Amino acid sequence: MRPLRALTIVTGFLLLVAGAGAEPKVAPGYRFETVSVPGAVFGGLSRDGDALLLTDLASGRLYRRGPDGGLEAFGPVLPHGLDVIGDPTGPYRVVRAGRSLIVAQGWTPVNSGESPLDHALIAIDAADQARVVSSDFWNPFDLVVSGESYYVIDSAKNSVERVSADGRKETLLSFRRMEAAATTLRSLSPTEFSKDESYEVDAVPTGIALRDGRLYVTLFGGFPFLAGAGKVVSTPEAGGTSKPQLAVEGLNAPVSIAFDSDGGMLVLEHGIYDQKEGFQKGSGRLLKLGKTPLPREVILDGLTRPVSVLAWDARRLVISELGGNLYFLTRLLAR
Amino acid sequence: MVVMVGFGATAADVGPIAGNPLIEIPAGAFVFGRNDGLENEHPRQRIEGQGFAINRTEITNGQYRRFVGATGRRPAFYASHPLLGLDNRPVVGVSWADANAFCRYYGLALPSEQQYERAARGTAGAAFPWGAAAPDATKANAGAKICCSGDESDGYSMTAPAESFAEGASEEGVLNLVGNVWEWTSGVYAPYGSAATATSAGTYRVLRGGSWNSDPKHLTTTYRLAYDPEFRFSANGGFRCVRSAP
Numbered sequence: 001m002r003p004l005r006a007l008t009i010v011t012g013f014l015l016l017v018a019g020a021g022a023e024p025k026v027a028p029g030y031r032f033e034t035v036s037v038p039g040a041v042f043g044g045l046s047r048d049g050d051a052l053l054l055t056d057l058a059s060g061r062l063y064r065r066g067p068d069g070g071l072e073a074f075g076p077v078l079p080h081g082l083d084v085i086g087d088p089t090g091p092y093r094v095v096r097a098g099r100s101l102i103v104a105q106g107w108t109p110v111n112s113g114e115s116p117l118d119h120a121l122i123a124i125d126a127a128d129q130a131r132v133v134s135s136d137f138w139n140p141f142d143l144v145v146s147g148e149s150y151y152v153i154d155s156a157k158n159s160v161e162r163v164s165a166d167g168r169k170e171t172l173l174s175f176r177r178m179e180a181a182a183t184t185l186r187s188l189s190p191t192e193f194s195k196d197e198s199y200e201v202d203a204v205p206t207g208i209a210l211r212d213g214r215l216y217v218t219l220f221g222g223f224p225f226l227a228g229a230g231k232v233v234s235t236p237e238a239g240g241t242s243k244p245q246l247a248v249e250g251l252n253a254p255v256s257i258a259f260d261s262d263g264g265m266l267v268l269e270h271g272i273y274d275q276k277e278g279f280q281k282g283s284g285r286l287l288k289l290g291k292t293p294l295p296r297e298v299i300l301d302g303l304t305r306p307v308s309v310l311a312w313d314a315r316r317l318v319i320s321e322l323g324g325n326l327y328f329l330t331r332l333l334a335r
Numbered sequence: 336m337v338v339m340v341g342f343g344a345t346a347a348d349v350g351p352i353a354g355n356p357l358i359e360i361p362a363g364a365f366v367f368g369r370n371d372g373l374e375n376e377h378p379r380q381r382i383e384g385q386g387f388a389i390n391r392t393e394i395t396n397g398q399y400r401r402f403v404g405a406t407g408r409r410p411a412f413y414a415s416h417p418l419l420g421l422d423n424r425p426v427v428g429v430s431w432a433d434a435n436a437f438c439r440y441y442g443l444a445l446p447s448e449q450q451y452e453r454a455a456r457g458t459a460g461a462a463f464p465w466g467a468a469a470p471d472a473t474k475a476n477a478g479a480k481i482c483c484s485g486d487e488s489d490g491y492s493m494t495a496p497a498e499s500f501a502e503g504a505s506e507e508g509v510l511n512l513v514g515n516v517w518e519w520t521s522g523v524y525a526p527y528g529s530a531a532t533a534t535s536a537g538t539y540r541v542l543r544g545g546s547w548n549s550d551p552k553h554l555t556t557t558y559r560l561a562y563d564p565e566f567r568f569s570a571n572g573g574f575r576c577v578r579s580a581p
Binding site for chain 1: 375416417418524539559560561562563566568
């Protein structure tokens with residue numbers, strides 16, 4: 001087993017902010033609406049009562065979208081910009097936790113001074129004041145709240161961290177590198193990738209969701225972002241020493257996960273990576289997997305650099321794209 | 336116009352690329368290949384080489400930006416990167432065709448593998464441009480001992496300014512022939528002595544010299560890194576140009 005080597009690309013899973021793609025294609029039985037905000041770089045989504053909460057990495061702002069559809073910024077302007085590898089960094093996701101909102105704030109923007117708010121879990125109170133819960137992360141990308149615990153994805157340490165409201169923290173899971181087939185790699189370089197050997201790519205955790213006492217985590221294969229290398233694994237919320245269970249495999253760069261009211265797993269695929277052109281426009285998809293993972297239903301296809309999926313209620317889903325798009329899907333009732 | 340620069344008695348021509356003179360490499364016999372390395376580096380042979388002139392440094396982002404401005408060619412992939420895209424750093428994120436087009440625009444060419452080795456190993460087949468001593472933090476911008484992370488002990492977590500590491504210069508005064516960024520050559524990957532051409536099977540092009548994240552195995556003057564020439568996301572692959580004798 002050998003790690004990837006020689007030529008390297010310096011990209012996280014976000015890579016560069018994409019331009020607009022073609023209009024996505026929605027599965028029959030859904031109504032589809034788009035909201036676009038030019039210049040925005042949308043991050044994670046969550047629900048707070050009747051409001052949609054979302055983040056904008058371009059401005060470092062948190063937004064609330066009420067029933068009237070207007071976007072209202074709130075809270076402090078958080079550090080934002082490009083990180084050392086050229087990806088957008090800033091507030092990745094904001095989630096309600098009791099009387100506070102908890103923000104997963106990414107690592108330090110390059111060319112910016114170090115801020116106490118960098119690479120941190122931040123609590124925003126009702127007066128919009130920020131308090132650092134813990135900054136002992138490298139790049140906290142997503143989180144889920146369960147009672148008094150926050151389960152945080154660290155997409156640089158490649159771990160899941162359990163954090164209490166007072167900042168105590170323990171590592172619940174650390175992900176080992178994943179094995180990758182040599183076939184695709186060998187087409188890049190015959191001197192670096194032998195057909196007789198296997199290789200490892202980073203297992204980068206991206207999204208997290210909680211269902212029936214288990215945490216489900218999407219694993220986004222690292223460079224060269226091989227199609228089908230992504231997975232979903234699960235582990236008991238209570239932790240333990242057992243290995244995480246494989247729930248789904250064969251995914252294309254899964255970046256976010258949610259469960260709908262039927263217990264169906266919703267997985268958002270970031271896209272298919274072309275070794276010459278990067279993530280292909282329109283190659284992102286929203287998949288629905290039943291309790292038995294197969295078959296997979298493609299609910300939304302043709303997405304360009306999607307990053308977050310939210311099951312709003314029994315009928316409605318929301319998806320965000322880095323390119324400043326929000327997609328609202330409503331399942332139509334059978335007549 | 337020929338000017339003298341501060342590297343022994345080597346002649347340097349200011350050349351067509353502002354700020355990146357061409358260093359004369361005289362004609363004569365030199366050692367190419369090795370017998371104690373990887374199979375694709377065999378055999379060690381002594382061959383007669385024509386004189387040529389090679390850029391003193393790897394092509395920088397500033398130099399590549401001027402080319403993009405003049406020709407409308409696509410920018411380097413990391414042109415906006417906060418570190419990799421700095422003007423004085425070697426350009427990275429260019430395909431073989433991008434690199435070749437740059438050199439052609441200035442009436443130059445990518446170096447052949449033989450030209451690279453002559454520039455990097457001198458005439459006697461030295462292990463490194465500076466001689467036999469192993470690389471250290473003063474001579475080359477290299478990676479960790481275990482593949483494939485950058486190593487800040489040499490002062491740079493990624494690319495270093497193209498003018499840096501003067502202590503690692505070759506006898507003729509060419510900089511960073513080992514380390515900093517892999518450099519595209521004109522060479523089509525094939526065993527030495529075969530008649531491979533760019534239209535033959537494979538068509539991989541060869542990069543040489545190792546880079547800021549190379550381990551010692553890759554950080555040599557003879558390692559042949561064959562890669563898809565269209566790949567342009569490399570954050571550690573750049574180039575320099577040569578002018579061959581007429």
